[in-house]
Amino acid sequence: MNPAKVDRSRLSRLTDLPNIGPSLAQDLTLIGITHPDELTGRDPVDLYERLCEVTGSRQDPCVLDTFMSITDFMDGGEPKVWWAYTEERKRMSQR
Numbered sequence: 001m002n003p004a005k006v007d008r009s010r011l012s013r014l015t016d017l018p019n020i021g022p023s024l025a026q027d028l029t030l031i032g033i034t035h036p037d038e039l040t041g042r043d044p045v046d047l048y049e050r051l052c053e054v055t056g057s058r059q060d061p062c063v064l065d066t067f068m069s070i071t072d073f074m075d076g077g078e079p080k081v082w083w084a085y086t087e088e089r090k091r092m093s094q095r
Contacts, residue, residue, distance in 0.1 A: 002070075003079035011036040017070045018079035024066060036054050039074040045092075047071070065089050 003018035008018055014025035017036055031050045033039060039047075044067035052059050067087040 003081055006073075006079040018073055019066045019069050019082040024063070027055075027059075027063070033072055036070075036074060039071050041075065042071050044068040044071045061089060062086075 001015055001018060001020060006016070006018045012035075014020050014028050014033070014036060015022060017039075020028070027032075028047075031047060031054055033047070033075055044064060047067045048059065048064040050064065062082060065085040066082040068089060069082045072085075073079050
């Protein structure tokens, strides 16, 4: 969903999360996430690595940015576009 349209009081489906459409909702389901609440306190890198493992292929780094956006949101952050996390992801990979 477009981050500008997210309503924190209406989070019953994965597609109610910022930046999550049907395709990424399906990817989350593949790794055992079926409800937005299941993302609270989760590590986006772990989620990304699990998706890579389950699918047998390295996912686009933008998927990690998106996972960063939804875990931050579920931990109380504001809904932001996924690319707002790209610089943070790039800094993480330099460590």
